[in-house]
Amino acid sequence: MALSQPTLTPPPRILVIEDDYANRLLFSDYLTYAGFVVLAxxxxxxxxxxxxxxxxxxxVLDLGLPDPDGYCILEQLQTPGGGPQLPVVVVSGYAFVDHQERALALGVHQYLIKPVRMKHLVQAIQSALVR
Incomplete structure (x- = not known):
């Protein structure tokens, strides 16, 4: 009886846009450790x-970026020719409901509020990738 070989698929590629150096490094290192290919x-x-x-x-997108801010990036992704239709997970310090509603209206798959547990970020990414 032959053993079946596991299917090798390339790991998902995650783009992180985060202006805070410590958060950018944390997200990049943890997501790499979790098995993703990361560019921050x-x-x-x-x-x-x-x-x-x-x-x-x-x-993975922070909203409170210098010009352009995260909302502008989300709008750019929505325009024809603005880029591929990427799933987006927002990780932001903007905790008010109106910020969340605006981001969700722009197609965000999940909205996490800083400080975020890395386990929750990985779960949000995995959930968004399955869609």
Whole structure:
């Protein structure tokens, strides 16, 4: 009886856009440890070329970024030709319901409020990737 070989699939590619250095490093290191391929950026100024070159499967996005802010990035992803339809998980310090509603209206799959438990971030990513 032959043993079946496990199917090897490439790990999901996660783009993190987070302006806070400590958070960016934490997210990048933990998500890499969790088995993802991660590229972390401090801002979204080079989003188009980065999406083309890295081809992420999901975006982890902070909303409180310098120009452009996270909402502008979400709007850019919604426009035709703005990039692939990526699942987005927001991790933000903006805790008010109106911030969450605005982000969800722009297509965010999940909205996590900082400080976030890394376990919850990984669960949110896995859930968004399954859709």
């Amino acid at each position: 950026l401090a801002d979204g100024t080079e989003l188009g070329p980065t999406l083309h070159a890295f081809q992420p499967d999901l975006l």
